[in-house]
Amino acid sequence: MYEDVERCVRAVQSKDARFDGWFFTAVLTTGIYCRPSCPVVPPKVQNMRFYPSAAAAQQAGFRACKRCRPDASPGSPQWNERADLVARAMRLVADGVVDRDGVPGLAAQLGYSVRQIQRQLLAELGAGPLALARAQRAQTARLLIETSQLPMCDVAFAAGFASVRAFNDTVREIFALTPTELRVRSSRRNAAPTQGSLSLRLPFRAPLCPDNLFGHLAATGVPGVEEWLDGAYRRTLRLPHGHAIAELRPCPDHIACQLTLTDLRDLSTAISRCRRLLDLDADPIAVDEQLRTDPDLAPLVDKNPGRRVPRTVDGAEFAIRAVLGQQVSTQAARTHTARLVTAYGDPIDDPIGGLTHLFPEPAALADADPATLAMPQTRRNSVTGLAAALADGRVELGTGSDWDEARAELTALPGIGPWTVETIAMRALGDPDAFIPTDLGVKLAAGELGLPTTPAALTARAAGWRPWRAYAVQYLWATGDHPINRLPA
Incomplete structure (x- = not known):
């Protein structure tokens, strides 16, 4: 633009x-x-x-x-709407890959040469991966300077700078203030976060409808990993340098975010994953304008504009949960998943709530004892087969995954059908055009609106909703009386 x-x-x-x-x-x-x-x-x-x-x-x-404060504006929606190389690279940069693994690590994850990555990013964004990562480090540093009383040397290394000198020079160059001056100017001061606890405001483009977003996350939450407490959604996060607890609370013009980190180097990654979970970089105006062109969807959009797609902080986790939830009720899926979490998840401490575990890693579930999987044998095989494929890299569902390749990899696994593949594409991969015409809730809503209910006919009818069919699903689901459509009491 x-x-x-x-x-x-x-x-x-x-x-x-x-x-x-x-x-x-x-x-x-x-x-x-x-x-x-x-x-x-x-x-x-x-x-x-x-x-x-x-x-x-x-x-x-x-x-x-x-x-x-332009560095604190919502991210460009392009990086979550597109599946090309530049968009995938931007998602990985936001997830901290360049700081952790360098540009060669970014290129390896994308399957391209370093030169190709640099050339394409420069052509479209006017900056290469190192400059993009530096800008992100500067924003992370500003957050730590203004929301904590950490010593500046700790801020520098937590933000990802290689030296205090590089930190000082970057802050002065970008903000025209020294780190100390930035802290003095800040009106928001917290007690020193010796345990890594930080309070942040996550911006978004208005409008935002929190009902289905937080309602879905709360209604499907796995005990021990997620909870709804005092008007906030809370969950555990597995991060590159340790774990964290995120508390996310809807407010009129922002999402209040409380992060408790075991390692402050994970701050920018945690923020990126929380934003992705809540789909905060979406462009609701563009989405709703397109869906309003359908006279059958327009009343749903007008009633509660700004619906987001509830996504995930971990693609592998969501894929396992999607398979566990095949052909069972929401409550049954929560029960099955909670058993796995208790048996194979890593325990954590949560002084103020009821979170107890990190979601198990795929390698742990690949060797799961069948006795802990109280479900039909075919679904057991599907869960362990998917976990093994995720653990050995045959299936890639990371932030920078190619959406079409991921669909093909999932389809090749036994016991994973079109509904599961598209659900994973919608919520784990973040494809805004993922569509699940076989979903019971979608079919019931389509029938109530006078739309076709057979998968082929509904898919043809939904062609006019592209490229936002995943958002159309949220509006269709909202016609039902289900806890996923409302904030918990």
């Missing part, structure tokens, strides 16, 4: 928050870059320059605006 100068100028002049994260506006006369909705008086058109990423603006020598 940043190449459409006229459209960008209109967005800046109208301070349109819908475009925050889509592009960044740099001002030649001030040397700063802003989000489109920046509250200051818009600059003259001839002084505006537009960039596709914060990293590109930083590389061009611009520093972040202190008013609108």
Whole structure:
């Protein structure tokens, strides 16, 4: 979008928050870059320059605006809407792969050469993987500076910087303030998080309907791994350097996020996974406008606009849970999964709630004792077969996975049919166009709306909903009286 100068100028002049994260506006006369909705008086058109990423603006020598904080805007929805190389790379950068494994590790996960990755990212985003990762480190550092009283040397290494000098130089260059000045300016100060507890605000593009989003996560939550407590969804996270507990609470203009980390180096990864779980980088205006073109869906969209797709923090975890939930009730699926968690999950401490375990890793479930799987033999085989395929890499469901390849890998496994494959594509892979016409709830809703109910006919009818059929499913499910459609009391 940043190449459409006229459209960008209109967005800046109208301070349109819908475009925050889509592009960044740099001002030649001030040397700063802003989000489109920046509250200051818009600059003259001839002084505006537009960039596709914060990293590109930083590389061009611009520093972040202190008013609108462009580095804290919602992420571009493109990276979760698309399945091409650049989108997959951006999802992996957000997950911290470059900081952990370097650019060669990023390229290896994507199956391309380092040169190809760098060339394509530069062509589309104006910045390579190192610059993109540096911009993310700077934002993580700012969060730690402003929301904690950690010593600056600890902030530097927790944010992923190789040295305190690199941390100081980057903060001064991007924010035009020293780390100490940033902390002094901050109006939000917490007690020192010696156990890694941080309170954050996760932004999103309005509107957002929390009912199905949090309702679904709470109603299907696995005891010990997830819970709904005092108006917040809580769950355990398995992260690269340790584990964490995330507490997510819907608020009118943001999601309140409390993270308790065993290692602060996992902060940016934890934030990325929480955002992905709640689909916070979606563009609800684009989704709802498309679905409203169908006269049968329009009333559902108008009633509760801004529905998101409840996703996952771990693709392998969700795939196992999807297979366990085949042809059984929500409660039965929770019961089966809780038994596996108790038997094979790693125990953790939760001083303020009832979380007890991390979800088991695939390798642990691949060798599961059949006696712990109280279900038909065919489904036992499906669970252990999937776990083995995930453990040895025959099935890849990570943040940067190729959606079509993942579908093919899942389909090749015994006991995994189209419903399971598309459910995993929708919630684990994040494909916004995944569609499950055989789902009972979808078929019942279609019948009530006068839509076709056979899979082939409904799929043909849904062609007009593309590329947002996963969101159409959320609106269809909302017609039923089920706990997934409402916030817990």
